[in-house]
Amino acid sequence: MSALAAARYGKDNVRVCKVHRDEKTGIQTVVEMTVCVLLEGDIETSYTKADNSVVVATDSIKNTVFITAKQNPVTPPELFGSILGTHFIEKYSHIHAAHVNIVTHRWVRMDIDGKPHPHSFIKPGTETRDVQVDVIEGKGIDINSAINGLTVLKSTGSQFWGFVRDEYTTLKETWDRILSTDVAANWQWRRFTGLAEVKAHFEKFNAAWEAARAITLKTFAEDNSASVQATMYKMGEQILAAAPLLDTVSYALPNNHFFEIDLSWHKGLKNTGKDAEVYAPQSNPNGLIKCTVARSGQKAKL
Numbered sequence: 001m002s003a004l005a006a007a008r009y010g011k012d013n014v015r016v017c018k019v020h021r022d023e024k025t026g027i028q029t030v031v032e033m034t035v036c037v038l039l040e041g042d043i044e045t046s047y048t049k050a051d052n053s054v055v056v057a058t059d060s061i062k063n064t065v066f067i068t069a070k071q072n073p074v075t076p077p078e079l080f081g082s083i084l085g086t087h088f089i090e091k092y093s094h095i096h097a098a099h100v101n102i103v104t105h106r107w108v109r110m111d112i113d114g115k116p117h118p119h120s121f122i123k124p125g126t127e128t129r130d131v132q133v134d135v136i137e138g139k140g141i142d143i144n145s146a147i148n149g150l151t152v153l154k155s156t157g158s159q160f161w162g163f164v165r166d167e168y169t170t171l172k173e174t175w176d177r178i179l180s181t182d183v184a185a186n187w188q189w190r191r192f193t194g195l196a197e198v199k200a201h202f203e204k205f206n207a208a209w210e211a212a213r214a215i216t217l218k219t220f221a222e223d224n225s226a227s228v229q230a231t232m233y234k235m236g237e238q239i240l241a242a243a244p245l246l247d248t249v250s251y252a253l254p255n256n257h258f259f260e261i262d263l264s265w266h267k268g269l270k271n272t273g274k275d276a277e278v279y280a281p282q283s284n285p286n287g288l289i290k291c292t293v294a295r296s297g298q299k300a301k302l
């Protein structure tokens with residue numbers, strides 16, 4: 001005998017673009033998102049008894065994403081995700097949880113002749129602003145916000161020495177190296193009681209994203225880094241201090257290596273240590289350093 005142990009379903013990769021037009025100023029704004037909505041509830045019989053009477057079609061879920069985007073603000077994504085998720089648990093009595101994931105793609109207004117253009121935008125890279133919103137009936141709304149795909153590099157101000165040296169070690173200690181990573185940072189909000197409370201804290205979501213992004217970039221640039229580990233911890237500490245409603249901040253940072261190249265075999269060319277100028281960027285393997293920073297007394301599971 002078997003039983004259904006867990007089930008959720010919905011629509012993934014719903015691509016939505018919303019244009020906001022300010023009639024007075026003529027300034028337009030675009031928000032492009034990729035949305036996933038997964039539902040949970042009394043849907044077991046759809047799996048075990050071919051009973052479609054409990055199924056809100058994923059096509060209807062997709063339609064609901066578009067209608068909700070038309071009828072509501074889509075920013076901040078934390079609020080839009082909460083509105084969308086709450087809709088499903090309120091509209092369908094047998095649906096008890098809605099899991100909404102939103103990836104917001106970055107369109108940055110063009111500067112033309114030194115002036116912000118009213119309706120033209122650039123996608124500057126792979127960076128996205130992401131949220132996972134879990135609306136759970138009777139419990140509240142859990143929100144995790146994130147920055148992903150923000151690629152950065154510094155050409156000095158990074159060291160790595162004092163690490164374990166044994167019969168497995170070939171890496172030389174360095175007091176000056178290139179440091180590069182693709183920032184994946186996320187921050188977990190303390191649970192909200194419901195949509196009304198998310199609305200009440202509306203302005204905190206953009207502020208937290210701006211603080212997290214600014215702290216990440218400033219600390220990356222200015223810290224004389226002892227290691228990826230030490231620098232990312234400093235970032236997490238500052239973000240927690242800047243945003244009191246956060247429980248934890250997590251980072252996952254690949255260490256995208258740039259190796260020095262010894263060219264001394266060619267006419268004694270000096271290209272290592274203080275003479276290093278030409279480096280070999282590596283695609284793989286890469287270090288991957290992760291951590292979660294919590295408030296003291298709330299130590300996250302290691």
Ligand SMILES: O=c1[nH]c(=O)c2[nH]c(=O)[nH]c2[nH]1
Pocket residue numbers: 160171226227228229255287289
């Ligand atoms: O910042 C670093 N942390 C490490 O753990 C590590 N390991 C390594 O080989 N290089 C680095 N750099």
